[in-house]
Amino acid sequence: MLELLQYEHFRKELVNAQCAKFIDEQQILHWQHYSRKRMRLQQALAEQQQQNNTSGK
Numbered sequence: 001m002l003e004l005l006q007y008e009h010f011r012k013e014l015v016n017a018q019c020a021k022f023i024d025e026q027q028i029l030h031w032q033h034y035s036r037k038r039m040r041l042q043q044a045l046a047e048q049q050q051q052n053n054t055s056g057k
Contacts (some may be wrong), residue, residue: 001026 004010013019 014023
């Protein structure tokens, strides 16, 4: 996003409310996907550690 702000055309398009709303919605969707993916990875790691602790005893 910061890289895009370097371009005048992009900055001019942000004035358009519809364009700004679309970018906002896309950013929220990206964060939601990232959060879910990170949670799944953390759960998998916790399960793997639990299995390692159980099998090591």
